[in-house]
Amino acid sequence: MLILCIIIYPQGGAGVPRYAMDNKKVERLIYANYKSLRKAAAAMGISHSYLSKVLAGRREPGRKFIDGILAAHKGIKFEEIFYEVKND
Numbered sequence: 001m002l003i004l005c006i007i008i009y010p011q012g013g014a015g016v017p018r019y020a021m022d023n024k025k026v027e028r029l030i031y032a033n034y035k036s037l038r039k040a041a042a043a044m045g046i047s048h049s050y051l052s053k054v055l056a057g058r059r060e061p062g063r064k065f066i067d068g069i070l071a072a073h074k075g076i077k078f079e080e081i082f083y084e085v086k087n088d
Helices: 023-033 037-044 048-056 063-072
Strands: 005-008 018-022 082-085
Touching (some): 018 023, 023 063, 048 063
Antiparallel strands (some): 005 018
């Protein structure tokens, strides 16, 4: 089984946390609430193409994606679908 995760690198210097998105959790969340990626993308205010590319790991989720997923899924918190990547 292939599990993808996207690492988000916020602008900033040392000490700025990095986050990764749990793609499988986001995909399950979307399919539990929408009949298609097109409907989910419309609810999120993003293009179907962008949503598809983020879920496939070909694009990183930007601010619009993050705002959209949280707005379209009321009650879901950032920390439920993104996790901090520790620097070792």
